[in-house]
Amino acid sequence: MSKIKIVADSSAGLTDEEIKKYDITIVPLSVMIDGTVYVERETITNDQFPTMMKNAKSLPKTSQPPIGKFVDAFDQAGADGSEVLCVTMMASISGTVHAAEQAANLTKTKVTVYDCQSTDRGMAFQIIEAAKVIADGGTVDDAIAKMKDVLQKSKLYLAIDNLDNLVAGGRISKFAGALSRFMNIKVMLQVYDGEIHVASKGRGMKAIHKEWDKILDEMANGPKVLGVGISHVEGMSEVERLKEKVQAICPELPIVVRETVPIIATHTGLGACCLLYYTE
Known part of the structure; x- marks a missing residue:
């Protein structure tokens, strides 16, 4: 049985400890402030953003990760034969799920993309429970079923x-x-x-x-x-x-x-x- 790895976008409200514990790969979103692009978790933090937004000349513009970022994450995760469960924030506020779906068609890794219909800590709850299911030997379908159950509750x-x-x-x-x-x-x-x-x-x-x-x-x-x-x-x-x-x-x-x-x-x-x- 191949190993299953989880990839998620950076809107997931996971702590650094949880990311490490459950071996989650994070694909960052980006935000443009007064013409400069900042990458979440790389060149800007959640704590820094409010002050930068407050001082900006106009409302910052956010964007989903480039398709290539997802392809790279999928290729790397699947290099050892693992398959990938990619969890994205709800489609109603971001096109991230569509970028991930396009990337899934460009990688050799077996990838299942799942729109968790939530974001932030609500997304984290689902990912953590899915990771536990996978750690216990569950399949991608088992993990998604668990995420749907968590979402309903x-x-x-x-x-x-x-x-x-x-x-x-x-x-x-x-x-x-x-x-x-x-x-x-x-x-x-x-x-x-x-x-x-x-x-x-x-x-x-x-x-x-x-x-x-x-x-x-x-x-x-x-x-x-x-x-x-x-x-x-x-x-x-x-x-x-x-x-x-x-x-x-x-x-x-x-x-x-x-x-x-x-x-x-x-x-x-x-x-x-x-x-x-x-x-x-």
Whole structure:
């Protein structure tokens, strides 16, 4: 039986320890800031990006990895006869899955490309569980079945502090953005079925806190939580409030807190805060 290796794009919210432990190959996305291209995990970090975005003359532009980067990763992973499971972020926010699929047709390595319909720590939960299945002798199909199961039991909520980046990126109209700024509208988004949906909106942080409390109540009274993460874009004040409440619900679980990746931060803007978890 050939060995199976996992390749993932850099939007996966994996820690360096997890990447090493499960031998994950990361293919980086890139971001252009004022004409200069930066490569995630190579020439720019998640922690550096918010300040660079804040000081940029215009909204940064993100792009999926070049097809050649995936081909190189697949060739290298398959050099010893291994097959590859390539996990990418959801297609609704990036064309990464399509680049990986094209690369899979150009390599001699046997590659299965899977759109995990999530990103960040939600993507990491799936990859880690898939890696465990593979370590136990499972097939690529077994690993994908496990990822689908984790996805069905996952939640991803994202609070947006302001809509400026969504306006600049053409995601919403300038009028809607100006109106929301005037009325101090905050938005809570939820990711499901591989798409971003508006869960709620209201005036001021009080509305967001009320929505977080409702989400946390659902979390506390639902199935046992197996993994949890909080990602943000320079949103530490909100993170600390959220982390304290989550820790009270899941005192035995480590909470991975991290600045999110540039492709997410570009859309959400500064102050965004995201809760991701999965259950039994």
